[in-house]
Amino acid sequence: MQAFTQHTGIVAPLDRPNVDTDAIIPKQYLKSIHRTGFGPNAFDDWRYLEPGEPGMDHSQRKPNPDFVLNQPPYDRATILLARENFGCGSSREHAVWALDGFGFRAVIAPSFADIFFNNSFKSGMLPIVLSAEMVDKIFKAIEAEPGLQLTIDLEHKTIRGLGDTVIEFNVDDFRRYCLLNGLDDIGLTLRHADAIRDYETQRKVSAPWLF
Amino acid sequence: MTARTLYDKLWDAHVVRQEDESTALLYIDRQLVHEVTSPQAFEGLRIANRQPWRREAMLAVPDHNVPTLGRRDNGLDGIDDPVSREQVSTLDKNCAEFEVIEFRMNDIRQGIVHVIGPEEGFTLPGMTIVCGDSHTSTHGAFGALAFGIGTSEVEHVMATQTLMQKKAKNMLVRVNGHVGAGVTAKDIVLAIIGKIGTAGGTGYTIEFAGEAIEDLSVEGRMTVCNMAIEGGARAGIVAVDQKTIDYVKGRPFAPQGEMFEQAAAAWRDLHSDAGAHFDCVVELEAADIIPQVSWGTSPEMVVSVAAQVPNPDEENDAVKASGMRKALAYMGLEAGQPIDSINVDKVFIGSCTNSRIEDIRAAAAVIKGRKKADSVMLAMVVPGSGLVKQQAEQEGLDKVFLAAGFEWREPGCSMCLAMNADRLEPGERCASTSNRNFEGRQGQGGRTHLVSPAMAAAAAIAGHFVDVRSF
Numbered sequence: 001m002q003a004f005t006q007h008t009g010i011v012a013p014l015d016r017p018n019v020d021t022d023a024i025i026p027k028q029y030l031k032s033i034h035r036t037g038f039g040p041n042a043f044d045d046w047r048y049l050e051p052g053e054p055g056m057d058h059s060q061r062k063p064n065p066d067f068v069l070n071q072p073p074y075d076r077a078t079i080l081l082a083r084e085n086f087g088c089g090s091s092r093e094h095a096v097w098a099l100d101g102f103g104f105r106a107v108i109a110p111s112f113a114d115i116f117f118n119n120s121f122k123s124g125m126l127p128i129v130l131s132a133e134m135v136d137k138i139f140k141a142i143e144a145e146p147g148l149q150l151t152i153d154l155e156h157k158t159i160r161g162l163g164d165t166v167i168e169f170n171v172d173d174f175r176r177y178c179l180l181n182g183l184d185d186i187g188l189t190l191r192h193a194d195a196i197r198d199y200e201t202q203r204k205v206s207a208p209w210l211f
Numbered sequence: 212m213t214a215r216t217l218y219d220k221l222w223d224a225h226v227v228r229q230e231d232e233s234t235a236l237l238y239i240d241r242q243l244v245h246e247v248t249s250p251q252a253f254e255g256l257r258i259a260n261r262q263p264w265r266r267e268a269m270l271a272v273p274d275h276n277v278p279t280l281g282r283r284d285n286g287l288d289g290i291d292d293p294v295s296r297e298q299v300s301t302l303d304k305n306c307a308e309f310e311v312i313e314f315r316m317n318d319i320r321q322g323i324v325h326v327i328g329p330e331e332g333f334t335l336p337g338m339t340i341v342c343g344d345s346h347t348s349t350h351g352a353f354g355a356l357a358f359g360i361g362t363s364e365v366e367h368v369m370a371t372q373t374l375m376q377k378k379a380k381n382m383l384v385r386v387n388g389h390v391g392a393g394v395t396a397k398d399i400v401l402a403i404i405g406k407i408g409t410a411g412g413t414g415y416t417i418e419f420a421g422e423a424i425e426d427l428s429v430e431g432r433m434t435v436c437n438m439a440i441e442g443g444a445r446a447g448i449v450a451v452d453q454k455t456i457d458y459v460k461g462r463p464f465a466p467q468g469e470m471f472e473q474a475a476a477a478w479r480d481l482h483s484d485a486g487a488h489f490d491c492v493v494e495l496e497a498a499d500i501i502p503q504v505s506w507g508t509s510p511e512m513v514v515s516v517a518a519q520v521p522n523p524d525e526e527n528d529a530v531k532a533s534g535m536r537k538a539l540a541y542m543g544l545e546a547g548q549p550i551d552s553i554n555v556d557k558v559f560i561g562s563c564t565n566s567r568i569e570d571i572r573a574a575a576a577v578i579k580g581r582k583k584a585d586s587v588m589l590a591m592v593v594p595g596s597g598l599v600k601q602q603a604e605q606e607g608l609d610k611v612f613l614a615a616g617f618e619w620r621e622p623g624c625s626m627c628l629a630m631n632a633d634r635l636e637p638g639e640r641c642a643s644t645s646n647r648n649f650e651g652r653q654g655q656g657g658r659t660h661l662v663s664p665a666m667a668a669a670a671a672i673a674g675h676f677v678d679v680r681s682f
Binding site: 015018020031045055093111113192 | 227228230231234236238240247248250251254259261264275276292294295297298301335337338343344345347358359360361362363364366367370371372373375377379409410413414440443445466470471473474477509530531533534537628629630637647649650651652655656
C-alpha cells in the first residue's frame with residue numbers, strides 16, 4: 001500500500017451530499033478483474049456527455065463542460081471536497097480505486113459512509129471528516145479563490161492553506177500508523193496467527209456446529 | 212453480568228484480540244464470495260503466495276453478471292458479453308484453484324449470494340458473516356452479525372479468517388404494534404429509512420424489534436435487514452425466535468440431529484437482554500405505515516403512495532433542498548404531483564431485497580387473472596435462486612406471470628444494478644423491488660421507484676402507482 005504522510009494539492013469542490021459509489025464508478029466498469037485502470041471512469045455518468053462502456057477509448061469521449069472535474073484547474077485536483085455521507089451505497093472498493101486513478105489522495109467531507117471510509121485506508125487514500133461548518137468554509141474559500149491548494153499533514157493531523165487557519169482533524173491511531181507507514185494489513189494480522197488458532201480451538205468446543 | 216444488546220453478544224463472542232478500547236480483531240465465521248469483488252482478492256493471495264485460512268468457510272456464486280435470458284445449462288457460453296464472461300470464468304478458475312465451494316451458473320442452487328446463503332443453511336444464527344457486497348446486512352435477520360466489506364477486506368478474511376474492526380454503536384429501531392393488510396416488510400423498512408435518513412444509521416448496528424418485526428416471517432426480516440445499509444448501517448439484526456430456528460432446520464449446510472439441538476439451545480440466547488443500553492432508540496407505529504414509494508434518487512426520498520412528491524421550497528436545510536431539486540430534475544417529476552399519478556414504463560420484481568418465494572407469491576397474488584397495462588413495455592420477474600424458481604414453478608406461479616404478460620427469467624442480480632443486459636434506457640421509469648434508486652443505478656438515465664413486490668405488481672397492471680390495498 002502507498003504510504004500517506006504529507007500532501008499538498010488543488011481541492012476540487014463537489015457540492016453534493018450523498019455522493020454514492022454508483023456515481024463514483026458506474027457498474028459497467030466493475031467487470032474488470034484488475035485493481036487499476038478505473039481513473040478515466042471516475043464519475044463517468046457526470047463526467048461525459050454520452051454513456052460509456054468498458055473498452056472504449058475514453059480520451060475520445062465528449063466531456064461534460066458543466067462537471068467540476070472537467071474544469072481546469074480541477075482536472076488536476078488531488079483533494080476532493082464534498083458534502084455529507086460521501087461514498088454511500090455499494091461496498092465496491094473500485095470507487096476508491098477510481099478516485100485514486102483520477103489522482104485523488106484525500107477526500108474531505110462532513111461525514112462518510114462506513115464501508116467507503118474503511119476501504120479508503122486500504123488504498124492509501126485519506127478520508128478526512130471536518131465539521132459541516134468547516135467544510136462549508138472551504139467551499140466558500142474555493143469560490144473566492146479558485147484553485148485553492150491545501151496541505152494535509154497526517155503526522156500532525158492538520159490541514160494548512162486556508163488563510164492562517166490551521167485545521168485539525170482526527171484519525172484513528174491504528175489507521176494513521178498503517179497509512180503513515182504504508183503497512184500491509186494482512187501481514188500485520190498474521191503476526192497474531194497463534195491467537196486466531198487459539199480462538200478456533202476454543203470455539204470448536206463451545207460452538208462445534210460452526211466448523 | 213451487565214445487560215448486553217444482541218450486537219454486544221455477537222461482538223464479544225468473536226473477539227480474537229482486543230487492539231484498543233474500541234478496535235478488535237474479529238473472527239469471521241463465513242464469507243460469501245461473488246464474481247465482482249473477488250478477482251482482485253484472489254489475485255492478492257496469489258501474489259503474496261498465501262492460501263485461504265479456512266477454505267470451507269467460503270461459499271462462492273456468480274450472480275451480478277449472469278444473464279437472465281437463455282438456458283443456464285450452457286454455463287459460461289450463455290454469457291454474450293465477453294467482459295462479463297471473463298469475470299465469471301475468473302471466479303470459476305479461482306474457486307477451482309483455491310478449492311472454494313462454488314455453485315456455478317448451471318447449478319440449480321445458483322442465485323443471488325444473499326438468497327442462497329440462508330437457503331442453504333450456510334447462514335446460521337450467531338455467526339459473523341461477510342461478503343464483498345453491502346447487502347450482506349440481509350443475513351442479520353438470523354441474529355447473525357453480517358456486513359459488507361471491500362475487496363481488500365475480502366482478501367484479508369480469505370487469508371486470516373479475521374477482520375480488524377471498530378465496534379459500532381447500538382441503535383434500536385422498534386416498530387410498535389401491527390401493520391395493516393397489504394403493508395409489507397419492504398414498506399416497513401422504507402418507512403424506517405424515510406424517518407432516520409440515509410445516513411441515520413452510519414456508525415451504528417441497528418437492531419430491528421417490536422411487534423411488527425416479530426410478526427414478520429424470516430424472509431420479511433431479511434428484506435428489512437437487507438436495507439439497513441440504505442439507512443447507513445453496515446449491519447442490521449433481528450433477535451432469534453422459534454421462526455428463525457424452524458427456518459434453519461434441515462437445510463443442507465445447517466447442523467443436523469443432536470448437533471442441531473445443541474446449536475438451537477445456544478441460539479435461543481441471541482436477543483438483547485432486558486435493560487441493555489442502546490445509544491439511540493427510534494420508534495415507529497406500525498399502524499401509521501402505509502405502502503411506500505420512493506420518489507427521488509436516495510432511498511430516504513420516500514413517501515406513502517397516498518402522498519404527493521415533496522416540495523424542496525418547504526425544506527429548511529439548504530443542502531437538502533438542493534439535493535431534492537437535483538433529484539426532481541433527474542426523476543422528471545414536479546413537486547406536488549400525486550404519487551399515484553406517476554406512470555411506469557418497466558417493472559422489475561427481483562433483487563436480494565425481494566426475490567424470495569414469499570415475494571414472488573405476493574406479486575402473483577396481485578396479478579392473478581389480470582394483465583399488465585399495454586403502456587408498460589416490460590414487466591419481469593427474476594427469482595433469487597434456481598431453487599426459488601423451481602419452487603415457484605411447482606406452485607404454478609410462473610404461469611400466473613406469463614399469462615399476465617410478464618417475463619419469467621433465470622436467477623441473478625439482474626436489473627437491481629444492471630451489470631448484465633437487463634437495464635433501463637435513459638428516461639425510462641421503473642417500479643422496482645430492489646434497494647437503490649441512485650442516479651443511473653438501473654441504467655444510465657434510468658428512473659427508479661422503490662416499492663414492495665405487491666406494489667410493483669399493482670403498478671404493472673395499472674400502468675401507474677396505485678395503492679395495492681384498494682386494488
